[in-house]
Amino acid sequence: MDATQPAPGDKESLTLRLSEHALGYLHSAALRVAARIGIADHLADGPRTPEELAALTGVSAPHLQRALRLLATREVFREDKDGSFHLTPAAELLRSDAPTSMRDGVIMLTDETFWKPAGRLEDTVRAGHTVFDEIFGAPFFDHLARVPSAGEAFDTGMAGLSGSEDDLVAGAYTFPATGTVVDIGGGRGGLLRRTLLRNPGLTGVLYDQEAVLRHHHLEDPALAGRWEVRPGDFFASVPDGADVYLLKRILHDWSDEDCLRILRACRAAMKDGSRLLAIDAVIVRDNAPDLGKTLDVLMMTSLGGRERGEQEFRRLLAQAGLELTRVLPTPSAMSIVEATAV
Structure with a gap:
């Protein structure tokens, strides 16, 4: 038998695997349902039956049971022999009161602003650009600006996603003992907050659109007098003279x-002496599973952006008069690309 051909039994395994991949969107849909109706919160005090959960959430018990059963195959919830559902470590992260809750992040990532363009990935690949504006009538961020509910879901979701990684990123870099840090497009300020808490000699500026800054998270007695918020457009200018951007x-x-x-x-x-820290996934050319490669397709379909490899960052920074000095991994999916002015 040709060693490059799968054995007969392997063909069946591959068929099942491809079928699972093809139906993967159903796992995302079920996860969204669980997050939206707050199943994890209702299991915080112990297991419940689908009937009990349905009564608490106002949904159909048989249909809920089938969605949760699917999630249990991915270790998101666990169904026992009596038919009750339990929290698992993954499901704990869907609790709204979890220290690093993923609930808002899951709701954002499964929102129609990402879901619908993903369904038209073939159109994006054929055209060479996102078709988001064909679906929603405007580019991604313009759509968020004109549809307040979509903008709120995005800002809340990004804050939720960042909550699990901000301290990991802040702890992975040696900041100067004193000086000013400007967080450009910093949303609600989670990363700036963690950076200032870890580095008491620093002051900070949170720079973003005014509508976003109204919901910042910098009010903390430990940070009193060490921060300010400043609205602006990072395409036009950013606050000058800082030590770290x-x-x-x-x-x-x-x-x-x-x-x-x-x-x-x-x-x-x-x-x-200023330093710029671009914090993104840094793609490695290999075949290993990598959240960054998944995010890259998400960026391609909805925003027209992309994740980049080290050499792509190097070329981009050089064109802006900056030199890539090093790439630092962090315990999160993000890496820190450090650059200085040439």
Whole structure:
């Protein structure tokens, strides 16, 4: 038998595996249901039957049972022999009161702003650009601005996703003992908050759109007098003279051309000795599972952005008058790409 051909038994296994891949969207749909109706919160005090959960959430018990049974095959919830469902470590993260809750993040990632463009991935691949504006009538961020509920879901979801990684990122980099850090497009300020708490000699500026800044998370007695919020457009300019500039999950949202506008605004604001930290997934050319490769397709379908490898970052930074000095891994899915002014 040709060693490159799967054995007869393996063909059946591969068939089943491909079928699971083809139906993977159903796992996402079931996960969204569980997150939206708060199943994990209702299991916090112990297991419940589908009938009990349905009475608490106002849904159909038989249909809920089937959705949760599917999630249990991925170790999100566990069904016992009596038909009751239990929390698992993964399901614990869907609790709204979990310290690093993923509930808002899951709801955001399974929202129609990502779901519908993913369903038209073939159109994106054929056209060479996102078809988001064909679906929603405007590019991604314009859509969020004109549909408040979509913008709120995105901002809340991003804050939820960042909550599990901000301290890991802040702890993976040696910041200067004193100086100013500007978090560009920093959302509600989770990363800046963790950075300032870890580095008591630093002050910080949270720089984002005014509507986002109204919901910031910097009110903390330990940070009194050490931060400010400043509204603005990072395509046009950023606060000047800081020691460190943070760009977390920003560059991956945009095309190379738009990234250059952001990076050139940063370069114009930097002083001698300033450092820029681009915090994104850094793609490695291999066949290993990698959340960054999944996010890359998400960026491609909805935003027209992309995840990048080290050499792609190096070239992009150089075009903006910046030099990549090192890439630091963190305990999260993010890496820190450090750059200085040339």
